[in-house]
Amino acid sequence: MAQVTVIIPNYNGIRFLKDCLEALFSQEDSPAYQVVVVDNGSGDKSLELLKTQFPQVQVIALSSNTGFCHAVNVGIRAAKTPYVVLLNNDTKVYPRFVRALYDAIEARPRAFAVNAQMVMWDDPDLLDDAGDRYCVLGWAYARGKGKPAAAYGHPAEIFSACGGASIYRQSILEEIGLFDEAHFAYLEDLDIGWRARIRGYRSYYEPSARVIHYGSASSGSRYNEWKAKMAASNSVYVIAKNMPLLQWIWNLPFLVTGFIIKFLFFCKKGLGEQYWNGIREGMRKACSPAGKARKVKFQWKNLRHYLAVQWQFYINTLRILKES
DSSP, rough: OOOOOEEEEEESSSHHHHHHHHHTTTTTSSSOOEEEEEEOOOOOOHHHHHHHHHHHHHEEEOOOOOOHHHHHHHHHHOOOSSOOOEEEESEETTTTTHHHHHHHHTOOOTTTEEEEEESSOOOOOBBEEEOOOEEHHHHHHTTTTBGGGGGOOOOOOOOBOOTEEEEEEHHHHHHSSSSGGGGGGSHHHHHHHHHHHHOOOOEEEEEEEEEEEOOOTTTTTSOHHHHHHHHHHHHHHHHHHHOOHHHHHHHHHHHHHHHHHHHHHHTTOOOOHHHHHHHHHHHHHSSHHHHHHHSOOGGGHHHHHHHHHHHHHHHHHHHHHOOO
16 A cells, blocks of 8 residues: 655656656655656646656646646645655656655654755755755745755754655644645745644654755746746745734844845846835735635644744744854
């Protein structure tokens, strides 16, 4: 009986998909697993490739691009296993990827998610992501990005797991809810990890689960107009959704400072207008009836978890200052 379902969202990813699946089906000593590809209305013959070369894959074909969050939610709902692995289509996993993630989460009963070691496609000696962090300035950032992968060779607790190559516990997803489709894409993994932390669950990084990641394959580049607006919008939305009013007020001076710094950064990239429009869109989304309905309700029983989250904000800010 399968213990893991690997879910791959795909949108016009034919140039990566074959390598991704061939590596995935070359796993060594893995628990029983199945693979689901959720196609977001691709027009590049991805479905033909899957039908002719990978008949063992369960394919769920959507009629249009509904975004990362909806696609993975469709896959999660279709999965009947205790664990799900989310895997980007622009990746190539190493032979013990599934085994390492499975063993890491099985060994930690309170673990919500475990992040693999993601290395760069053009230089696998350098990290792309070793788990995600969030700081009091309102910035989410990939731990270790651009640094030697060898320096991150030990398991560690992280704030949240990157949805590009991580395993999640289904029972906790059922408790806290699936990915928030209002995000469409970007910071949805931060949001779900944050929600888990409010309930007292944790996320971890496991370096023995390795994956090569191309990066920005769907959006086309690291910085572009659509991504700048989407990231700004979701940065506002995730704060409004997960911070109680008192915590929001407490952090306001830091958050304003952080958003000003980011705005100036994007101005230098020629994307200041898009970033500002994204902030406005995030405010509208947070204040909409749907946004208010999705807000995490404060409960006194979770107070110590909120305090632990706030402490992580401070620690991660100091880490940024130390590394700069």
